[in-house]
Amino acid sequence: MEEFVVLVNAEDEVLGLMEKQQAHINGLLHRAFSVFLFNSKGEMLLQKRAPGKYHSPKQWTNAVCSHPRENETYLEAAKRRLKEELGIETELSEKFNFIYKADVGGGLWEHELDHVFVGNYEADFNLNQEEVEEVRFISMEDLDKEMKEAPENFTEWFKIILEEYKYHF
Template identity: 40%
Template sequence: MSTTATVTQTVNADNILHLFPDVNTSLASSHSVPTSDAELTGYDEEQIRLMEEVCIVLDPEDNPIGSASKKVCHLMKNINDGLLHRAFSVFLFNSKNELLLQRRASEKITFPDMWTNTCCSHPLGVPGETGSELETAVLGVKRAAQRKLDHELNIKKAQVPLDKFDFLTRIHYLAPSDGQWGEHEVDYILFIKADVDHAPNPNEVQDTRYVSQSELKRMFEEKNGKFTPWFRLICESMLYEWWNHLDNGLERYLHEKDIRRM
């Protein structure tokens, strides 16, 4: 699995509109995706609708410089030209310190059928989920995490309160899904320990599994295992060290200011 591609230029507030006319330099509640869009022909109707959601467009230092549809942000032709957006990844552990994994639905447009961490998505360009300073951005991604845990897994906000999420760090990575779609994100890593009730939304998630560290390592050893690139990157870098300190010493890893470039 390759996570390499060519980014041809650095995108900033001065050149964003010249490079990407479809970007809105303010934040908007939705971007229309035409139903006749040839690039989305043949995909699931609900997943096409979700391509209208608004992602927060960034410069390389995680400063918001506009907004664009999920579709625009995930086309490789735009990613290769430097378009970058904000994302988050939730790692939810139960009281046994087992990690809840999900396997993405076949209907997903990017990275279908792959195992990944509990929930991965994007804060939207809407009040409450944006932020220019790190503190407000972290609060925004925590709110987005609550929203998507409910949408994907029917985990209600009461079981995952905002103050129980721990922000660790941000990773900047690029990964193609196929020739047309991919990811280029500054991904906020959130840990939460909670015993929750969950029931997967089948249009988003086809399977879930709680795993120990040893069980997860065995999954990666399986010949036919398929994992999202961001999850693999996190597992190959810091996940197990963080996991080892889940109950004792995690605070030393929290609120990292620097962005990890992967």
């Protein structure tokens, strides 16, 4: 199934739709969301992207990142992707949004108006192996250390979004 992203301007006004990979080739601004999940110890959930992903395979990133569909709210999309990728449901609250552009390699760009959601989760996962290879919780201290020692193991957008998250908290 062909997937489309919602193209927007900086004020989040819809400009149209474009096939997802084409939008990433052209580097056009589109709607996106990112979900950060934490356990009761304050550790962040990371997912390792599946080997078959068309960009950034086998790299670690936050719990879920994706794009709302046409006529879908950011929150609806975030909850849909939690279920589709991790097989879970949990409450989410939107914390902030911002625009970023990241070169993800292979001539592809993430240029997104990203709405960032935060939630808590501490039960079992039912991973969609086409999307997610594995998940793990990590302390912020250990995450910072790993990202400094081996930045190539993490998605480019996660590095940007994590810094923005720290700025807001």
